[in-house]
Amino acid sequence: MKIIHSPFLCILLLVFACSDKKEVSAADTLYKKAERLYDGGEYEQAFPGFYSAYQAYMTEQKPRDAAYSLVFLAIIQTEKGDFLGSNENLSKALKLSATDETLLTSVYNQFAINHNLLQNHENAVYWYHKALPLTEHQYYKLSIKNNIGIAYLKMGRYATAESLFKEIAGEDAIKDSISFHNRVADNFAYSKFLAGKNNPAEREMLTVLESRKRNGDRYGLTTSYSHLADFYKATDRRRSYEFAGAMHDNARITGNAADQLEALGKMIDAGEAARIKSLFGTYRKLNDSLQNSRNRSRHHFTSVIYEAEKNKADLLSSRNEILTQRLLIVALMIIAGLATVLFLKWRRKQAHKNEIAVRDTQLKYSKKVHDVVANGLYHTMVEIQNAEVLNRHKVLNSIEKLYEESRDIARDDFDTVIEQDFSVRLYEMLESYSSGRHRVLVIGNTWELWRRIAPEVQVEIFYVLRELMVNMKKHSEARTASLLFEETAGGIHIKYTDNGVGISDSAKWKGSGLRNMENRIDKLGGKINFGPNPSGGLITDILIPKN
Known part of the structure; x- marks a missing residue:
């Protein structure tokens, strides 16, 4: 399929090519290579080049240049029939365009083209009208108006379209281009025909036909x-x-x-x-x-984006590997020292108690070590892995917090020490498990929900949900997880859902993870149930009584 470059694409190419860059970056090199492929008609080869340029510009913190790459991706997808994929990339470009009128004009115009091709003509007119005031060149304004007139024809608003084409035909600017003059004249005549004015329409359309033949x-x-x-x-x-x-x-x-x-x-x-x-x-x-052909193109575009994002994630993972190893060493030292302190404390205080009391104490501290240190450590590792740009200060703060919690783990009142706004603390913990590969949705977690819940109950709920998130990350292979918080007549209902491997693999949750969750909820007088998600994955229902 031959691509016909719109005036807006020409502006886009011109402005970007003439932009003042003091030095050529790696992203610029990728962009220029993709541009040459595009100009040569090799659109499917140009697509991965523009996506690599987009990623590189984002890494270089150049959102405007990244948006240019996204617009080219969208144009290629439109030409290959992937209109929804094109709209998705245009939405990304729109967020990066800021106040750049050239970019915004190109994005709005391409949105309109896509909606026209999807037969959403009212939406097309909306986007054309958004693009119209952003260009000062009279020829381009008339070109947009011509496209609006075509959309009106497809909507059955023939009189409105005829009036608009008549207005365009009276402008001097259309005389500068024979092809554009013929386009407007043909559309004007066609609108007359649709409005029932056959006599002038036939003659005018035949005249345009001959002119087009002469000009090839x-x-x-x-x-x-x-x-x-x-x-x-x-x-x-x-x-x-x-x-x-x-x-x-x-x-x-x-x-x-x-x-x-x-x-x-x-x-x-x-x-x-x-x-x-x-x-x-x-x-x-x-x-x-x-x-x-369109299905093959859509599959190709999806594969290119997936592989590019996967490579980016692998690169980020390798860069964080050294820091992760150091964190593990520090954490192991903390755990070793903590284990020694706990053992001595347990031996001094529990010498006179019977075997049942000894076993209960071991369970108590094992649960704390698991919840505070092991899960806290894993939570910190997840934050590092999910960070696109490593923030050393934030990492050090997380380690320091882990150290303080580990140091105070033996305190009897430890479980009551929490921050003031529990909903914020809980949201930050759950949200930290979102990444390019995992998405966590949190619904209903408000301050009002927790205002009557005692601090010690809040802590227990916090550790149960963190255990759930750790297991999701380590074992479930889920790409999406959601947590819904609701206040019911019986108490607080928490529903966790993911699209991972499901309950059949729950045996993989070895150690004290599941036991700790069940013990904590049982201690609160609540209920916890694990079941399969009918759509694939796991559903966990937790009910905490109000009292």
Whole structure:
């Protein structure tokens, strides 16, 4: 499929090429290579190049340049029929565009094109109107208005479209381009035909057709043949069929499969009964081929993005490896020292108690070590792994907090020492498990929910949920997890859901993790149930009584 560059793409190329860069970065090199592939018509090869440039610009903290790469990705996806993927990249570009009017114009215009192709014409008009005031060049303003008029025609607002085309046709700026003048004149005449004004419409559309033939405007000829096939459909089916056939032949020359498909549809509508079966077979074969091509392109784009993000995550992981190893050494020293202190404390205080009391004490401190140190350590490691940019100060604060909690673990009142706003502390812990590979959604965690819950109960809930998140990260292989907090008549209901391997692999949660969760909830007089997610994964229901 041949790409026809819009005026906005031309602006985009010009502005970006002329931007003042004192030195060429690695991202600039990637961008220029992708641009050369794009200009050479190698769109699927250009796509991974532009995505690599986008990632590199984000690493270099150049959001504006990253947005340019995203716009090119979106244009390629539109041309290959991946309209939803194109809109997704345009949304990302929109967030990075800030007040750059050139970028915003390109993004809005491409949004409008996508919505038109998806038959969402009202949305297309909305985005065209957002782009309109951002360009000062009269030719480009008229080009946007022409596109708005086309959208009105597809919406059945023929009088509105006719009035708009009449306004554009009266502007001097259209005289500077024969192809644009013909485009407006043809659309103006077509709108008259749709509004029931056949006499001037026929003459004007035929005049434009001859002009396009003289100037070799292949893409314009496709539109002329299409409009004339529609014009003669009700009055002269033979001529309608001839113009539809001419549209099909011309679309084959331009290589536009979608136009070929539209032309075949018109030929089927206007053709004789003897020809319809053969035409329908050709139509079905071409339609299947076009859909398969679009599906292959969508799969290719998805694979490129997945591999690029995976490589980025692997690189970040390798950069954090040394720091993680050092953290492990420090943590092991803390655990070893803590284990010694706990053992001595236990031996002094528990010498006179019986075997049951000794076993209970061991369980108590084992649970604290597991919840505070092991899970605290793993939580810190997750924060490091999920950080796109490593913040040493934040890491040191986390280690210091882990040290303080570990130092105070033997205190009898340790479980009552919490921060003032429990909802904030809980949210920060849960959110820290979100990353490029894992997404954690938290719903209903408000200050009002916890205001009547005692501090010692809040601590128990905190450790239960952290244990749940650690197991999600280590064992479930889930990509998405959600936690819903609700206040019911019976107390506080917490529902955890993920899309991981599910309850069948719960045996992998070795050690004291599950026991600690069940013991803590049982201690509060609550209930905890683990079950399979019908959609795949795990559902955990926790009910904490109000009293």
